[in-house]
Amino acid sequence: MIERMNQSIPTPFFSVVIPTRNRCGLFKIALDSVLSQDCTDLEVIIVNDGSTGADLEAYHALELAYQGKASFHYLVHRPNGHGQSYSMNFGAGQARGKYLCFLDDDDAWIDPHHLQRCKASIEAQKTSTDLYFTDQRALFSDGRPNNTPLWISGVEKFAHGAPDANGTRRISAAELLQAGGFAHLNCSIYRREFWLGFGGMDENIRYECDRDIYMRGIDAADCILYNPAVVSEHNIPDPKKSNNMSTAISIFEKKIYQLRVFDKGILLSRNKAVVAFSKRAKAYELKKIATTLVETGRYTEASYYIRETLLLTFSPKWLGYFLYCHWKQLTSGAQS
Template sequence: MHSDTANIFFTVVIPTRNKPELFKLALDSVLSQSFKNIEVVVVNDGTADDLLPAYKALEESYGSNVDFRYQVRRPNGHGQSYSMNTGAYVGSGKYLCFLDDDDYWIDTEHLQRAYSSIVSSNSEVDAYYTNQAAFFLDNTKLHANVWIENLTEKTDGLEKDDFGAFKVTAEFLLTTRGFAHLNCSIIKRELYLTIKGMDENIRYECDRDIYLRTIDASETILYNPAVVSRHNIPDPKKSDNMSTLVSIFEKRLYQITVYEKAIMLSKKQCIRLHSKAGLSDIFKHITEEYIRLKQIKNAASYAKRATASNFTGKWWLFSKYLSLLAWFKA
């Protein structure tokens, strides 16, 4: 860790709660980076009393190399967004990096490559994105496009720098329906603060929200296809992470908020169009969930919203069918 806080290049923020053993793996993966001009800010979001001593022991063992911050305990925590903002505001690095406490970086050259690409760019870089691999509990790899990994197939013809990064646009990034995971996102701190950081009212897909707002505000974006992180898919039986803490309809409400914000507030048309299509998809998912629950009236209502958000003849006909079915069942 660099001792001169005035010249720190990367601030790495690790929000954590109730996972001291997994957190240690995440932290060690950061400290194992070959690039050392960094600071690490750990934001402990109200860990349970029985697990807190393990964190305190880790804090003592790492000493001044890591800045540990502790938040008041609340039943559901303050949330990832609040914790990330806490770390971003107290950090002093020119660029912000983030890492979940149950994941870890697998590439020790990740930050060195990012630094090299950023400082060699002929324009100041606003955001730098990479990829990660996802694994189930049994260590089986997920073979599906989840985030922006399929952009790798679309880089032919783009100019690559000496460190593997491509200069890309928001339009290019949105050719995939995914978004960059926070583990794989590096954002200029000044820009992060300008767009007011994470939305603390969103507890599911808050990373999609910050991604859309970041690329909307960015002029220079770099994408390096390198796989730098391992994402451990949460255990669906546990309610200790964003993916399992909220119900399916609560998740959909958060997703609707993310897309409606982007439609209303984005400056770039490509983001607004992308978000209209995404919002339509969410309404379709809600429609299907209500059909599964045999709540046809609700299903018909959301089918209409899906059609209004992003018209297709197929869904227009389907919404009419559901409306008739709801009328006959009334």
């Protein structure tokens, strides 16, 4: 009987996953922005990553208020949470939709036509679309806009495909990588079977997990669509606060996660453009680590990371930097 009832429920086109933890006020804004979409062929899945106290009570109140509009799932409490990757994967596991969408609980969709435009472009394709990307704008914690180039903004100038009636065009991994950035999860839509097929998000990564799945996704995808519309608003985390991934971990821990992302790109990717980009990006992060170590007087460790950099991208400048660090190590009596 239960199986027959489930079969009678129509499959939504989209499943929207919103992970959240102890940010009920911001979360409500995010949820309302999803429910404001003019496309109604969707389900909304809320994954509460162990909220506690008054926050948990507030979420339960919202669950009652939004009954029938969103399904709420509660993970057991852990001091540091399960992390965004686990929460996203959990939500994807609950999803029934053909396509998976994601939204951070402190951000919001600002374009009510986003999903309807995406659906029209996907349905116009002769083959299955694996990925659909758009873009977003960013605001600092004081409300000022960040006007520097971010994510994959402007990547359409590298694409050879003609846009459809919605401004959407097919694009390749090599073309996407010319933008230098990556598509934030707020602006990424994955075919659910495609997501499940390559394992979803890496739950061992707690920083730039969205870059990791972007790299793995464009490497594995056969059909990628891109629309340059700015569909969401991203709130840049306040560095003075510690209730998010970006501010809760140290700079070197962040670099470790970033190196893991690019090592995976080098070792596991099938697309030559993804491999080449990963090598360049890893070299850049190694240089950042080395310069930070030099600034703190850690010349022995800096020499090690400069040597790693030289193996990826040799240059006379960085060879000279290596010799300088080695000299500083000897003259300062640093211990190896």
